[in-house]
Amino acid sequence: MSALGMLGAESFNLTGGGDPGKGVPLPSAALSRQPLLSLTDLVVGFGSAPPAVNGVSFSLAAGECLGLVGESGSGKSVTCLALMGLLPPQAVVRGGGATFAGRQVFDLDPRARAALRGREIAMVFQDPLGALNPVHSVGWQIAEALMLNQGLSERQARAGAVALMARVGIPEPKRRAQAYPHQMSGGMNQRVMIAIAIAAKPKLLIADEPTTALDVTIQAQILDLLDDLRRELDMALLLITHDLGVVAQMAERVVVMRHGTVVESGAVDAIFHAPQHAYTRALLGAVPRLDRRVARLASLPEALHLPEALQA
Amino acid sequence: MTVPAETPLVEVTGLRRVFRGGRRASFGGLGFGPRLECRAVDDVSFSIRRHETFGLVGESGCGKSTLGKLILDLLAPSAGRLRFDGKAPADWGKRAFRRRAQLVFQDSLGALDPRQSILAQVREPLDIHDVGPRGGRGAGRDELAAAMLHEVGLDEAYHGRYPHQLSGGQQQRAVIARALVLRPDFVVCDEPVSALDVSIQAQVINLLRDMQHRYGLTYLFISHDLSVVRHSADRIGVMYLGRLVELADGESLFERPLHPYTKALIAAVPIPDPRKRRDTPVLRGDPPSPFAPPPGCRFHTRCPHAEARCRSEVPELRALADGHAVACHLAERFAREVTA
Numbered sequence A: 001m002s003a004l005g006m007l008g009a010e011s012f013n014l015t016g017g018g019d020p021g022k023g024v025p026l027p028s029a030a031l032s033r034q035p036l037l038s039l040t041d042l043v044v045g046f047g048s049a050p051p052a053v054n055g056v057s058f059s060l061a062a063g064e065c066l067g068l069v070g071e072s073g074s075g076k077s078v079t080c081l082a083l084m085g086l087l088p089p090q091a092v093v094r095g096g097g098a099t100f101a102g103r104q105v106f107d108l109d110p111r112a113r114a115a116l117r118g119r120e121i122a123m124v125f126q127d128p129l130g131a132l133n134p135v136h137s138v139g140w141q142i143a144e145a146l147m148l149n150q151g152l153s154e155r156q157a158r159a160g161a162v163a164l165m166a167r168v169g170i171p172e173p174k175r176r177a178q179a180y181p182h183q184m185s186g187g188m189n190q191r192v193m194i195a196i197a198i199a200a201k202p203k204l205l206i207a208d209e210p211t212t213a214l215d216v217t218i219q220a221q222i223l224d225l226l227d228d229l230r231r232e233l234d235m236a237l238l239l240i241t242h243d244l245g246v247v248a249q250m251a252e253r254v255v256v257m258r259h260g261t262v263v264e265s266g267a268v269d270a271i272f273h274a275p276q277h278a279y280t281r282a283l284l285g286a287v288p289r290l291d292r293r294v295a296r297l298a299s300l301p302e303a304l305h306l307p308e309a310l311q312a
Numbered sequence B: 001m002t003v004p005a006e007t008p009l010v011e012v013t014g015l016r017r018v019f020r021g022g023r024r025a026s027f028g029g030l031g032f033g034p035r036l037e038c039r040a041v042d043d044v045s046f047s048i049r050r051h052e053t054f055g056l057v058g059e060s061g062c063g064k065s066t067l068g069k070l071i072l073d074l075l076a077p078s079a080g081r082l083r084f085d086g087k088a089p090a091d092w093g094k095r096a097f098r099r100r101a102q103l104v105f106q107d108s109l110g111a112l113d114p115r116q117s118i119l120a121q122v123r124e125p126l127d128i129h130d131v132g133p134r135g136g137r138g139a140g141r142d143e144l145a146a147a148m149l150h151e152v153g154l155d156e157a158y159h160g161r162y163p164h165q166l167s168g169g170q171q172q173r174a175v176i177a178r179a180l181v182l183r184p185d186f187v188v189c190d191e192p193v194s195a196l197d198v199s200i201q202a203q204v205i206n207l208l209r210d211m212q213h214r215y216g217l218t219y220l221f222i223s224h225d226l227s228v229v230r231h232s233a234d235r236i237g238v239m240y241l242g243r244l245v246e247l248a249d250g251e252s253l254f255e256r257p258l259h260p261y262t263k264a265l266i267a268a269v270p271i272p273d274p275r276k277r278r279d280t281p282v283l284r285g286d287p288p289s290p291f292a293p294p295p296g297c298r299f300h301t302r303c304p305h306a307e308a309r310c311r312s313e314v315p316e317l318r319a320l321a322d323g324h325a326v327a328c329h330l331a332e333r334f335a336r337e338v339t340a
Helices: A003-011 A030-033 A076-084 A110-119 A138-150 A155-168 A184-196 A214-234 A246-250 A268-273 A278-286 B064-071 B094-100 B116-129 B139-151 B168-180 B198-215 B226-232 B250-255 B262-270 B308-312 B329-337
Strands: A035-046 A053-061 A063-068 A091-102 A122-123 A204-208 A236-243 A253-258 A260-267 B012-022 B035-048 B053-057 B079-084 B101-104 B186-190 B218-223 B233-238 B243-249
Touching: A035 A076, A035 A236, A035 B329, A053 A076, A053 A091, A053 A236, A053 A260, A063 A076, A063 A246, A076 A091, A076 A122, A076 A184, A076 A204, A076 B053, A076 B233, A110 A122, A110 A138, A110 B012, A138 B233, A155 A184, A155 B053, A184 B243, A204 A214, A204 B012, A204 B243, A214 A236, A214 B262, A236 A246, A246 A268, A246 B053, A246 B243, A253 A268, A260 A278, B012 B064, B035 B064, B035 B079, B035 B243, B053 B064, B053 B226, B064 B139, B064 B218, B094 B101, B101 B168, B116 B139, B139 B168, B168 B198, B186 B262, B186 B308, B198 B226, B226 B250, B243 B250, B243 B262
Parallel strands: A063 A236, A063 A253, A122 A204, A204 A236, B053 B218, B053 B233, B101 B186, B186 B218
Antiparallel strands: A035 A053, A035 A091, A253 A260, B012 B035, B012 B079, B233 B243
16 A cells, blocks of 8 residues: 555554555545544443444545435445534434534533534535425525525525526526525425524535435535635535435445444445445445446345344 | 237226316416316327236336326326226226225325235235135235235234334335236336335335246336336336337337427436536426327427427327337438438
């Protein structure tokens, strides 16, 4: 492995992955950037159940797009909710640390964490209709974010909301600002969510399955928008998804999670073209692809499938 | 059987289904106008051959599930004709038709009865259709149901379980077992793997294929996921706003798509390979509302090639070479470009 590779393996050591020699070279662009966020040995548990997130470590450079992939129950969403301080009450961060822009996130008092949320770290969820308020116009909901996070007056904020709606590609923004979420399509609502998220020009945008509920042609538009905004605002993007296609198209680096641990992480090209972990390989073999037809999809061996605790 | 083998198993001609919406046309903004109509399926004609998997793709609201329900006679068509194995479903008789044509749903938990064990649910179709030996505990039908469950990979340990005690993949296996226990000829699979994780999805796709080979099944495979359809289907129909816009065998459709919508759809699919990154998306904006479809070709509002004729004249689905049919005024030109 090259010197660059060793450096990559060292600075992004994976506790969940076991063998640190599995570290994959980072793209040089990512290396030259300061880590904006680093998670170390994060453990999150729900009640007395085995931890949902068990020793997850990864880091993210400013302006970088990191893909967090895994199947349902792998702990990818819980990891991000822990970082945001949005865990449900029965879930507890049992260990590990998170450093964001030089601050220990878990040591901050609730007020400082609230200030971080929305201003420096913003989040977009899978279901925009569920995340938006049904009794306020979408323009008002964007304006509200501008008033809270930027301290704009109502008048300035309403004008700002229309400008943001135009930026995220909503046609006739002035008229649509008056519309309520139920009057808009799923794709348009997701654009509204993105407008709210970028209102404060955050340093990090966490997008949790942002296109899973959308049709494929709308998905392509939303992904394109997120990528544009990331470059324009030099905003890091943490993209949580189960869709390996979306990750391959968007991410610079990828973290593969399973059962609360990181099984593999590395540059996107290495993950897709030289996967080291059996689970990553199995997952890639299980996806039907448009660009090639195989006689039979790979099935994950049962042993790979079950959590270790359930294996005999 | 008097019907010659080459008769398609399913044949629909000019099928149409109109839903009268609760929404009213705006009358001076007051919403007092006539009730809006939605042509969910509009003048669709095609056939499904014996033992093939016919894939039906399209985005939400294009009418693909409505078409599936029409073909199963679960919805009455507003116009058009359905032939199953040469006869209308009514001529077969409801019970006989149901026995031969079954359905696998997307939402397996919703499709299963929460208060019956898996074995009882797989047995129920046998009771309804009076198949196999009558009898109580341990006799004939339970064994038939158990054998079916075994075939889909649910062994005895699962037979007494209730749906909520199974994983999503296991639930879908149970739904498949229930659909196949009557040994149907034809199964409509409506988004059978959309709710499943990638690894489970692969298992269920493989299972459906194994069952097809074992029992000589014919599938109508409905999905929004082009990659899944490409993998599973022999021939594929693409729907847009209630109309079939392109129909071809899988290879031909994905290698030489002719309808601009099919091209845009294929281009929008993210390929799981970072070395094949997509350019900027072809289609801008949302599809029009099915309550107010545009005149002429329904795709003309988003089509990069639209001409005057496309805005007024509805293009018919017409066959070009080798069973490749396209509903586009400019299809011949695109076909020449492909071969040139």
